[in-house]
Amino acid sequence: MKTATGTLLIHNGQVVDGTGGPPVPDAAVVITDGRITYVGPLHDAPQVESASDRIDALGGTIMPGLVEAHFHPTYFNVAALEDLDIKYPVEFVTLLAACNARLAVECGYTAARSGGSLFNIDVWLKQAIEEDLVVGPRMAASGREICGVGGLMDWNPDFRKIGMEGLVLLINGPDEARAAVRKLVKDGVEWVKTYPTGDAAAPDVNDHHTLCMTYEEMHAVVATAHNHGMKVTGHCRATEGIRNALLAGYDTLEHGTFIDDETLELLLERDVPVVPALYFEHVSVERGPEFGMSQQVIDGHQETLEGGAESARRILAAGGRLGMGGDYGFAWNPHGDYAKELAFFVDYVGLKPLEVLKCATQTGAEILGREEELGTLATGKLGDVLVVEGDVVADIAILQDRSKQIAVLQGGVVKSERGVSRSPAGFGA
Template sequence: MKLAPGTTVVTNGTLLDGNGGPPVPNATVIVTDGRVAYAGPARGAPPVEPTARRIDAAGGTIMPGLVEAHFHPTYFNVAALEDLDIKYPVEYVTLLAAANAKLALECGYTAARSGGSLFNIDVWLKKAIENDLCPGPRLAASGREICGVGGLMDWNPDYRKIGMEGLVLLVNGPDEARAAVRKLVKDGVEWVKTYPTGDAAAPDTNDHHTLCMTFEEMHAVVATAHNHSLKVTGHCRANAGIKNALRAGYDAIEHGTFMDAEALDLLLARDVPCVPALYFEWASVERGPEFGLPPRVIDGHKETLEAGAESARMILKAGGRLGMGGDYGFAWNPHGDYARELTFFVNYVGLSPLEVLTCATRTGAEILGRAAELGTVEAGMLADLLVVDGDVLADISLLEDRSRFVAVMQGGAVKAGKVAGERPA
């Protein structure tokens, strides 16, 4: 992705630098050749050339671009598990993924980590974004996922003879787990996504208290992935599955729903981040009936929602790290609603707006492995910025309204927002 040449000055706004510190009123951010050259009080800003582009934040908020830490680019209008792999042909899913990526950027998300993708579409989507062929967040790709045979992601019956290999690699034992990772190495992924546990979506076979992989399979995945410098994460709801993942050496945990004190100690000992993805659970409970979700499934999501909220509070209170995002692309939880997760964590989970924004920026960049260049607004960082018309700390739901975005910037280039179509002065 090319960095924008020249200088841009963003003024007349309150700066939230992403580090969780107090906001800086009447701030100025100077961007030179795609990187932040200055971020701080206006009175301390160095002079810039008269030809510099100027963006007026209009008394609003200047902050880092958001990071969607559990992004499924190939999910689209999913109403049942089978929709994830056989609803559309791969050619159309590829076009949908590009549209979802563009939408995410327009929603202020300048970076994202894939939580799994049909085939390895996200690997190629990342290349297209980096080569400026299509707009989207800076992407960390995961490609196909790994699950035990008969587990949550193994829903196509054998008599159909269609398998699951477009979406998930099914394994029986550690040897097959190693072979699956090696396929993903060839595909070019950065993260290996696994399914250690079930979910409320499958109450009859693999509910949220069941395991879908053995510890030996999970350990084999980690050893093989780490050998190739890849990171491993997993869909972890059941308490035993969380502990298995942490003991196996996972680099992140998705959901972390039913944590206890022992699981928390394991998480904190290695400072493993967790992405709870809780708005999906709320949407499943509140909107599930209109889409025909069975009462047993909705009851499971209620249990997952309450336990997941408690686990998230427990992690952050103990000094652990949370990322924001997850599982958008379902019919009741569509792409474009990403920032509702942030509002939800303030209004329902009880975190402060500043805590949530730190999770959605700096911690997200840490999860991507790019904290040295993304996630905060400091000198030397890539100028991935979000300028919002309004006080985001006073009303975090402003981030749900794209019409309030003055500018969404990547590498100093304005990609979306009110000033996107304006010619630089």
């Protein structure tokens, strides 16, 4: 991804640097050749030559670009599980993924970690973004996911004879677990996504208190992935699944819904980040009836919501780390609503706005393994910056309004203004 040349001054706003510290009023950020060279009070900022080298924050907020830590680029208007892999041909899903990537940037998200993708579309989408062929967040790719046979993600019946190979690698035992990871090595993914547990969406045989993988399978996944320099995460709701993931050496947990004292202690000992993805549970409860969800499924989402909120509060209060994002692309939880997660963690979960903003920036960058380059406004880091009209600390819901976004920058290059993305250099006006 190209970086800007020259010097750019962003001024006339408060700086929220992403570390959780208090805002700096009447501040400025200077970006030189794509990297931040100054953050602090405007009166100490270096001068720039012309007005064309400035962005006026209009008295609003200058902050790091947001990080979507559980991004499904190939999900689109999913109303049933089968929609994830057989609704559209892979060629069309690839185009949809590119549209979702562009939308993420228009919403202020300059980086994302894939939480799973049909085939390895996200691997190639990442390359297209890095080569400036399409606009999208800096990505970490995950590709196909891994689940035990008969588990949550094994929904296509055998009589169809189409399998699940496009979306999920189904395994029976440690040997098949190792073989699945080796396929992902060849695909070029960075993160291996697994399904240690079930979910409220499958209440009959794989609900949120069941296991979908054995500890031996999970350990085989981790050992193989780490051998090849890849990281491992997992859909972990049931307490036993969380424990198995932490003991097996997982690098992050998705959801971490039902944390108990023992698993919290393990989590803190290993300093493993968790991406709760709670807004999905809330909107499933709120909008489930209009999409024909059974009351049993809705009740399961409500239990998951309450358990997940309590776990998130406990994790952060104990000094653990939370990332923000999750499961957008369902019909009732569409792409573009990413920032609703942030307001939800303030209004429902009870976290402070600065805590949530830190989770959505600094911790997100740490999950990506790019904290030296991204996630906070600091000298030497890439100029990935979000400039918003309004005070996001006083009203974090402002981040949901794309018309309030003055500019979204990656490497000092303006990629979106007022929620409309610019075409990549050399590809349109």
